[in-house]
Amino acid sequence: MSNTPDTNNNVFCKKLFKPIVWIDCEMTGLNHIDDHIIEICCIITDGNLNVVDPKGYESVIHYSKEILDNMNEWCVEHHGSSGLTEKVLTSDKTREQVEDELLSYIKSYIPDERKAVLAGNSIHMDRLFMLKEFPKVIEHLFYRLIDVSTIMEVCYRHNPELQYVAPRKVTAHTARSDILESIAQLKWYEEHYLKNRNEVEGYIEQRNKELGNNLTIKNNEKLLKDDTVGDSTADVVSSLKRKLQEEKDEHNENSNTVKSSKKV
Numbered sequence: 001m002s003n004t005p006d007t008n009n010n011v012f013c014k015k016l017f018k019p020i021v022w023i024d025c026e027m028t029g030l031n032h033i034d035d036h037i038i039e040i041c042c043i044i045t046d047g048n049l050n051v052v053d054p055k056g057y058e059s060v061i062h063y064s065k066e067i068l069d070n071m072n073e074w075c076v077e078h079h080g081s082s083g084l085t086e087k088v089l090t091s092d093k094t095r096e097q098v099e100d101e102l103l104s105y106i107k108s109y110i111p112d113e114r115k116a117v118l119a120g121n122s123i124h125m126d127r128l129f130m131l132k133e134f135p136k137v138i139e140h141l142f143y144r145l146i147d148v149s150t151i152m153e154v155c156y157r158h159n160p161e162l163q164y165v166a167p168r169k170v171t172a173h174t175a176r177s178d179i180l181e182s183i184a185q186l187k188w189y190e191e192h193y194l195k196n197r198n199e200v201e202g203y204i205e206q207r208n209k210e211l212g213n214n215l216t217i218k219n220n221e222k223l224l225k226d227d228t229v230g231d232s233t234a235d236v237v238s239s240l241k242r243k244l245q246e247e248k249d250e251h252n253e254n255s256n257t258v259k260s261s262k263k264v
Contacts, residue, residue, distance in 0.1 A: 018047030
């Protein structure tokens, strides 16, 4: 388990490009009111799905045997066979302690609030539990989600033949393995299902002309390099206008320099 950033990692030394906080929780059940998170794992990637710290953060929260004895049959069987039940009983960490550690870990890579999005498979369920038990972590993240399960369900309906040949998840039902599978799954969808930027370049140019945006692929690339996750549409438009003005000012400055040199 790693609670501190790897300062030898080059990614740590610069601002992350559209960061994604991948989280998976193992719970005592699926009732977010009565059940509890007993294991949580976090792996951070940039927007291109490059893992920042392979070790990530992972921790098990202590709960009493009485709580665990009330788990449903599925949890009793799977958490027992994976060894998680025993880890929960022997853990000395409280929920509050784990929440503080996790928040500190995320902030070590993403110090600014509402810049990173939460991601995973059926991540809405993890978020429901975290709203109750890890509210400080949820408050630090942006409100939007990347739910890989949503893409899978769309693919089932839109291109079922492709979905049927998709790699099958191992479903080990440990928090860490689930996250790594989710990241690999999204990479597969990006490669085989979602169109890449080169495939839609012509369409982008056409739509910019139709909308009168006076944008080029070059302008869009500059905008994409900005960390605009968490900004409103107005903020993004304002950022783009500022960039266009900067380009115009730079062009005028270069023109004036050329004119001055000619006079000399």
